[in-house]
Amino acid sequence: MQRVRYIPQDDPSCGWFHTSKKRDVKPSLTGDINAKWVIVGAGFTGLSIARRLAEHYPQDEIVLVEAQEVGFGPAGRNAGFAIDLPHDIGAEDYIGDLEIAGKTLKLNVLGQTILKDLVEKYQIDCQMSASGKYQAAVSSSGLKVLEAYQKGLDRMRQPYEVIDGEDLPYHLGTSFYKKALFTPGTILLQPSALVKGVADTLPDNVTLYENTAITGFQYGKKITLEHASGLITADQMILANNAFGMHFGYLKNSMLPVFLYASLTRELTVSELDLLGGKSIWGVIPADPFGSTVRKTADNRILIRNSFSFNPTGQPNAKKLESFIKRHEESFKRRFPILEDVNFEFNWSGSLGLSQNHKGFFGQLASNIYGAICCNGLGVTRGTATGALIADFIAGQNHELIPFLLETSGPNKLPMEPFLSMGVNARLWWGQRQAGLES
Template sequence: MKDTINLPHDDASCGWYAALPGRPPCSRLEGEQRADYAVIGAGFAGLAAARRLAEHHPKARILLVDAQRVGYGASGRNSGFVIDLPHKFALEHPEPAHKQRLLALNRAAIAQLEGLIQRHDINCQWSHAGKYQGAVGPRGLAYLDHFEKLMSDLGESFKRVERDELSRVVGSDHYSGAIFTPGCYLMQPAALVTGLGRSLPSNVELLEESPIHRLERDGQGGWILHGLQGLIRTPQLLLGTSIFTREFGYLRNRLLPVMTFASWTRPLSDSEMQAYGGQLDWGLTPADHAGTTVRMTQDRRLIIRNTYKHVPKYGQSSNDAMRASVRRDHRKAFLARFPQLADVPFSHTWGGVYAISRNFTNFFGELAQGVYASACDNGVGAAWGTISGTLLADLVVGADSAQLQDIQAVTGMPALNPPEPFLGLGVRSRIRLAAWNSRSEL
């Protein structure tokens, strides 16, 4: 086990987080604390795990600890899609039952989130808007044809949308066509995650800005979590730490840290909305997975997301010069789609780190005695984090269910990575090759 932890180091320019209203001061880890359960990481997985533990054991003391403010990390930095369909790579799995399990799990997560949003009146632009998968040129259209076949094989509803109909929605004739799938929801991720944090059960204590630097066995089968100003003693530890799981000594050499970037505009004015000519509240992902994701929010902001980088040092691998370069690339993609909005500036450009594995396999289960984790969402974090965190708590307390059996059936061990420097060279080469091959779709 590592003696020191490389901590999250996210940039301070996330638009989603900046758009939130002012937040009250947070509670931090101080002194020696004892808990029946401790959860590290207050993203989608950690929040869901802590909530479910509290539901099972309302008299237990549960500590949920995060190195940053809730909503500041990866869960608050995504593009705001909650997708019901399996990931593009999972859609190609040879076993239909595998895909149906993933679909059912994702839809259970959506239903769970919707119930919490309604119950706790979380204002997060939640919308059953569906999703477009868009193609620019022949390469993208070939991917669309393949996606259409996969959807037909899965037995899921979809609609092929041609250029003219699509342009009336997205305010751009840049796309040749798209496939619309109705099961996706859209949201403001930082607002959703902070709302989930505010509405935790009373026996969950949320400790923010409280990085855990070291884990230690207590000699009695439990754990000691060491922070800067305090420590936590607990018999049961749950990790909702995604890529940072490897910093605690687990899944080492099995997770790949990848950063993706987004830029958004300020809200469009009335005249700019007229020039734009499209609708509010839609999301489009690229048919070619290395292409560009685009969203129009309910509050009139256009978002461009593309550019992937291997970041072995997490946020420390990113700097102002890198973001400036990314912003220029985003500007090119923006102007290609919305030349009528050439005078509309970007107000924020930000990055977010997530974990992928070489075999696109998610880890779920027990890592060591008293240590459990859901790790490696492979870029589909909102739904997967929610359901995997919930079911991880079920696993810890011994509450069996058909859903728990399903998630155990579709998860496994992420593949080992080759050693450095070969790993970094290989990942960077693959990212560059994908960007080159997909340049017509960017």
């Protein structure tokens, strides 16, 4: 039995988790079980795999294991943007190759469609809103990014609206930004509420075990996974645990567990909402990748998300979180000086599984092991879509995006330590420093 070195242990104060509806948590696994299928990780990808796999194999028992509570981990800690458009930060116009961009758009829209259908079918209360997104800039470098992205959107023939600074307060309630590109295809949502709702509507032949961390594994004709009080023996395994997949014997040293930090205010009062103005729901992503993501939510809170750290173990760093709260306060005050009495109610961190070449893994790792991991920060849409498609692939179903995913799959190998941490930390430090007012 080989050991899993690190398991997910996120910090306790995620605002999305605590402000979403409480649910009956599924019991943790006790003792030994046998199953045809085992899926590791119940985020957007794992839940999507389980649902589609259950449709393909309705007579099979499918086991889905989650190390923490559903909605408490990374799937419930993102900024709540289900983005349709590609955003290739390695390309001059943020679009790059048109064929790849077009298929990426189809993949993201597929993820959106799956989630919209589930929310409508099961009436999941997750504040889902087709509000679009604003990509906004305040610095000269940020404005250049918007100009480049605008040209890329023109090449893709995608709709957008250019909004100048004097008009932005009518949209966002702040005069902080100088310009924004509004694109209508993004969906805003409460991520923890959504993932909880998806988990509670799984097919009958899927058994979800929460708070069940896998601590060891053994591979062969059968898959054997160890947990705290027993073993899971399965014919087939699918990894959907993002950067933690590196600890399961495959894709070693290929993903970067990078943490982003967020703060969520208390609910604004009626008078504060009147003072703020702007639309009732909106979301801003920064022109500079190291800038601040900002949202006004359906329950009248404001989210600030910025600051990065590289945590090689994939586990949170309490000191980093504490140090970044002040940066969030400063970012909030710059944007909303009229809300001087509004404080943050929640502060948290959440991990991204990133690769150096911006590629995830999709496909077969061994004769009875598959993976759909490393979403590079697009877990809501890409994770949902690739989860469904890996199940189709396993079942021998055709889909135009499966060859695309197989052909473009594979994070590259990373440098060894200590050079990896030195390089990543230097890049994060420099990027955040260069972001300036965008942060």
